[in-house]
Amino acid sequence: MAQKPGSKKDSAMSKKAKPVRSKKSAVIGRPVETVETLRLPAVMQQVAYPIEALAPKVRQQTPAVGQRATRPDCRLHGLGQTKYIDDMSFPGMLYCKIKRAGIASALIKKIDVREAEAMPGVMAIITGKDIPVNSYGPSIKDQPVLADDRVFHAGDGVAAVAAVTEQIALEALDKIRVEYEPLTPIFDPVEAMKDSAPKVHPPSSNIYATKLIKKGDVEKGFRESYRIFEDTFTTQMVEHVPLEPHCSIASWDANGRLTIHSTLGRITLGRTDMARTLQLPISRIRMVATIVGGNFGGKNEITQEPALAVLSKMTGRPVKGTFTRTEEFIATTTRHPIIMHYKTGVSKEGKIIARKVRLVLDGGAYCSWSETTLGKACILSPGPYNIENVHSEAFVVYTNKTMTGAMRGFGAPQVCFAYESQMDEIAHALNIDPLEIRLRNAFHEGSASPTGQVLHSVVVKDSLLQAAERYGWKEAR
Amino acid sequence: MKKRGRGIACMWYPIGFTVAANPSAAVVKVNEDGTATLLTGTVETGQGSLTVLGQIVAEELGIATDDVHVVSADTDTTPMDTGAIASRTTYVTGNASRLAAEKAKEILFQVAAPMLGVKPEQLEARDRKIQVKNYPQRSIGIGEVANQAQFVMGQPALGSASFNPPTVALDPATGQGKPFATYVYATQIADVDVDDETGEVEVLRIVAAHDCGTAINPMLVEGQIEGGISMGVGFALQEEMLFDKNGKQLNPNLTNYIMPTSLDMPEIEVDIVKNFDPTGPFGAKGVGEPTAVPTAAAIMNAIYDAVGARVYSLPATPERVLAAIKAARAKKLPKPKRKETQKRIAAH
Numbered sequence: 001m002a003q004k005p006g007s008k009k010d011s012a013m014s015k016k017a018k019p020v021r022s023k024k025s026a027v028i029g030r031p032v033e034t035v036e037t038l039r040l041p042a043v044m045q046q047v048a049y050p051i052e053a054l055a056p057k058v059r060q061q062t063p064a065v066g067q068r069a070t071r072p073d074c075r076l077h078g079l080g081q082t083k084y085i086d087d088m089s090f091p092g093m094l095y096c097k098i099k100r101a102g103i104a105s106a107l108i109k110k111i112d113v114r115e116a117e118a119m120p121g122v123m124a125i126i127t128g129k130d131i132p133v134n135s136y137g138p139s140i141k142d143q144p145v146l147a148d149d150r151v152f153h154a155g156d157g158v159a160a161v162a163a164v165t166e167q168i169a170l171e172a173l174d175k176i177r178v179e180y181e182p183l184t185p186i187f188d189p190v191e192a193m194k195d196s197a198p199k200v201h202p203p204s205s206n207i208y209a210t211k212l213i214k215k216g217d218v219e220k221g222f223r224e225s226y227r228i229f230e231d232t233f234t235t236q237m238v239e240h241v242p243l244e245p246h247c248s249i250a251s252w253d254a255n256g257r258l259t260i261h262s263t264l265g266r267i268t269l270g271r272t273d274m275a276r277t278l279q280l281p282i283s284r285i286r287m288v289a290t291i292v293g294g295n296f297g298g299k300n301e302i303t304q305e306p307a308l309a310v311l312s313k314m315t316g317r318p319v320k321g322t323f324t325r326t327e328e329f330i331a332t333t334t335r336h337p338i339i340m341h342y343k344t345g346v347s348k349e350g351k352i353i354a355r356k357v358r359l360v361l362d363g364g365a366y367c368s369w370s371e372t373t374l375g376k377a378c379i380l381s382p383g384p385y386n387i388e389n390v391h392s393e394a395f396v397v398y399t400n401k402t403m404t405g406a407m408r409g410f411g412a413p414q415v416c417f418a419y420e421s422q423m424d425e426i427a428h429a430l431n432i433d434p435l436e437i438r439l440r441n442a443f444h445e446g447s448a449s450p451t452g453q454v455l456h457s458v459v460v461k462d463s464l465l466q467a468a469e470r471y472g473w474k475e476a477r
Numbered sequence: 478m479k480k481r482g483r484g485i486a487c488m489w490y491p492i493g494f495t496v497a498a499n500p501s502a503a504v505v506k507v508n509e510d511g512t513a514t515l516l517t518g519t520v521e522t523g524q525g526s527l528t529v530l531g532q533i534v535a536e537e538l539g540i541a542t543d544d545v546h547v548v549s550a551d552t553d554t555t556p557m558d559t560g561a562i563a564s565r566t567t568y569v570t571g572n573a574s575r576l577a578a579e580k581a582k583e584i585l586f587q588v589a590a591p592m593l594g595v596k597p598e599q600l601e602a603r604d605r606k607i608q609v610k611n612y613p614q615r616s617i618g619i620g621e622v623a624n625q626a627q628f629v630m631g632q633p634a635l636g637s638a639s640f641n642p643p644t645v646a647l648d649p650a651t652g653q654g655k656p657f658a659t660y661v662y663a664t665q666i667a668d669v670d671v672d673d674e675t676g677e678v679e680v681l682r683i684v685a686a687h688d689c690g691t692a693i694n695p696m697l698v699e700g701q702i703e704g705g706i707s708m709g710v711g712f713a714l715q716e717e718m719l720f721d722k723n724g725k726q727l728n729p730n731l732t733n734y735i736m737p738t739s740l741d742m743p744e745i746e747v748d749i750v751k752n753f754d755p756t757g758p759f760g761a762k763g764v765g766e767p768t769a770v771p772t773a774a775a776i777m778n779a780i781y782d783a784v785g786a787r788v789y790s791l792p793a794t795p796e797r798v799l800a801a802i803k804a805a806r807a808k809k810l811p812k813p814k815r816k817e818t819q820k821r822i823a824a825h
Binding site for chain 2: 063064065066067068069070071072073102103104105153154155185187211212213214215231232233234235236237238239241264265266267268269271285286287288289290291292293294295296297299300325326328329330334335372375376378379380383384392400401402406408409410412413416417419420421424425428434435438442443449450451452453455456457458459460462463464466467468470471473
């Protein structure tokens, strides 16, 4: 994102700016006019920063809350000058690339790295055996940093290479030979729930967490209902797709203290995970993040960082790892596909009397944030409605697919699609306006949630009416 | 033929997460010139959370937003934070930041009270001054008080605090309990055009009315809502990770994994629902995740309204929508737009 100096004044300032020497740079130091003619400068052009403190004006004085205050980082974003982790570089830094399994379920018989290790420019290669404690996870510690004896999904890393350039590291990956003994994979979460299904993490059951919310008596509610609606809804697996991929740099100082510069959104938990996987005291680890280029839940836990730290320690050099777009898809968390069965009994007036929900979440190969997602999906599944009788049960199941985890909404967009689609069906079947049926059922101040919590600051009706008014719901037809 | 339809969906969403405690801590230092520094362990992930936290601290100290510098995301220097997750930053980290600023302010009040000849509880912080309540002419600049605190009283104005949302663990047998401290609510209404010959859906307009308690920064709330809707549109109509029979992904790239671009985005109209949550910092709750929650449901209901076909499986690709239209025709389900259908039949 090179900035084009617009005015002559800018160009003059750039010329005066002291050129920074960089071995990557071929264009820096040339006259600015020449640089401008290049369509794709390989190195960001040096610009002189305007040194003016952002001193607040009188109108920006208190009160601060409610102001449309501009962000201090927007200037850097606008100038293309925000420094993300991948923009950082340390002297002698090496580049890490990870060999991906490409097979969904298998035993690893042998990993031969000799040919790759012999390549000039390859500084170190590690496998799962080199990670002191090769497992992590926010609740269940079921995820290896690098798969060592078993592959759980096709995106699993099996070896990590540190080399002087990214290209050499990539070439080395092709020379690593891995022998697998394929196992029968399981991809369908409903099939995976059966006792006869192959176990993803033997001897553990494929159903790794469950949740139940019970209120009133649903069967009695169904008996009292005027009509009963039953539907099954399903959703797909999606990726967060942040513009900035996962990136970290590991470096050690002479006191044996580890610094990780990372795109993580949760450095506190990240540091704890690093201490556990590397068997280091927490005080020996520093985690630094900068502005993250999009998270949406996908950067909530460590991924490659322990491998980078081990490679850095072995080589005595800083090691950077940046995921490719493909790795973003195959080796990071995704949104849970959910199979949602809804059974709802209503009165003639469209009042929901009872609702029974069954959710099956496809958890992928590892737990990650599935327990939180399961909890939120289950608790929120009846919708923002006063319902006397609720029974909601949810299961999250291992499959040999990319792991699912935290993603903007934690299961809520999926269940909202189900409960609001069914609400619409009920409205049409009973010939009630879709807005009206929601107003008849919606929570009010002091409503009890499905978990029996008394709710405060409830404005679901206000939001319905405000949106309808803005849209022109009543006038539209 | 293109058919127009409208769909409505509302939702509720909790602030913070369940299963474990999710605290945040914060440190506020008032500098010698009356500006302040906030130390927080949260990470700016693009949503503008640091700006919001700065505004909260500024409001508590009676100074301007730009007077607050926020230092974040370094485990060596910043206090513990559960992180930028679960729409919790404004509410949880915001509460911690406000409490830390309040503690620093208490020191300023103790120092200013004898200077103004009143008791500390008679003071307020406003317009970069410590002033006597109802007597704004009796005031001292906050920088002067901070200086006095540091160099004369030997008591630098700084405060630290933490906040953890009060929850009650759910009963494992019944699921009864208080899993979250508070919730937000929202409604979105979508207008779509559906081509009943190809199944293609175009989202034309989305009206979004979101509750976030007090909007600390309405511009950032609008930004969150627009971003959330773009994710919602992708989830509803386009995005899907596909696997082959061996469990390898077929489309792990942006050529074949189709996301909405600016050309796919509908016209978005944002309304912030007026609300105040007494448990949040200055009445604020949060807005991050909920913005992506009701979009898909509103679009699916609009598709039904347009062509009388219900989509049960996301994403609603043209193939799926066309199949749903054919299924609806086969079942001869009652269509909401009967008059129009009859007109079309008559025209044929």
